[in-house]
Amino acid sequence: QVQLVESGGGLVQPGGSLRPSCFASDSTIAYYAIGWFRPAPGKEREVFSYISSDDEGTYYAESVKGRFTISRDNAKNTVYPQMNSLKPDDTAVYYCAAVWARDLNWAFLFGSTWSSYDYWGQGTQVTVSS
Numbered sequence: 437q438v439q440l441v442e443s444g445g446g447l448v449q450p451g452g453s454l455r456p457s458c459f460a461s462d463s464t465i466a467y468y469a470i471g472w473f474r475p476a477p478g479k480e481r482e483v484f485s486y487i488s489s490d491d492e493g494t495y496y497a498e499s500v501k502g503r504f505t506i507s508r509d510n511a512k513n514t515v516y517p518q519m520n521s522l523k524p525d526d527t528a529v530y531y532c533a534a535v536w537a538r539d540l541n542w543a544f545l546f547g548s549t550w551s552s553y554d555y556w557g558q559g560t561q562v563t564v565s566s
Contacts, residue, residue, distance in 0.1 A: 438462045438555050442532055445560030448522055456560050457516040458532030466508065469493075469538035470515040471553055474528035474562075481531065485517050486547040489536075493543030499525075522564045529559040 444456035458470055469489045476482035484497040485506045494506055503521045508514075515532065533553035538546070546552040 438464065438468070438534060440532055440534055440555055440557035442530065442557040442560040444516065445530060445562045447563045447565065449566050450523060450564055452522050452564070453518070453520045454522065454562060455516050455518050456530055456562065457512075457514045458534075458557060459512075459514050460534065463513050465513045465515060465534075466510045467537055468534040469536075469543060469547065469553075470506075470508070471533045471535075471547060471550075472506070472517055473531045473533060473550060474526075481550045483548045483550070486543060487515060488538055488540050488543040488547065490539045493540035493547065495543065495547055519562075522562075524564050526562060526564050528562060530562050531559045532557045 439461040441459045448454050471483050471486040473481040473483050484500050486495045487506045505518045534555040535553045
């Protein structure tokens with residue numbers, strides 16, 4: 437099984453930026469659809485962004501739209517959300533998740549559902565505070 441390693445969280449002031457990374461241990465992240473999740477009120481996990489394995493399907497939750505951009509860097513074997521204009525409400529543990537070879541069509545139907553993913557990282561803490 438692939439192992440996912442998250443890094444790049446930390447403490448940032450409101451309005452600042454972070455770029456947490458999801459690294460795939462088997463050097464095949466290009467073949468995975470990757471979702472990013474964080475807790476939401478009343479929910480253990482809620483998707484805020486995903487990217488399909490063919491890079492044709494991307495999604496942003498309304499709460500992050502216009503502020504976050506998900507990208508895949510195959511040279512570094514990572515997927516990351518560039519998170520700008522961070523708010524205190526963005527404070528959470530951020531998790532990445534992966535599932536093999538899921539394209540645009542899959543993403544539209546299943547990409548926002550946590551149970552659609554097979555592999556999970558351990559999370560990285562993001563804290564937005566002055």
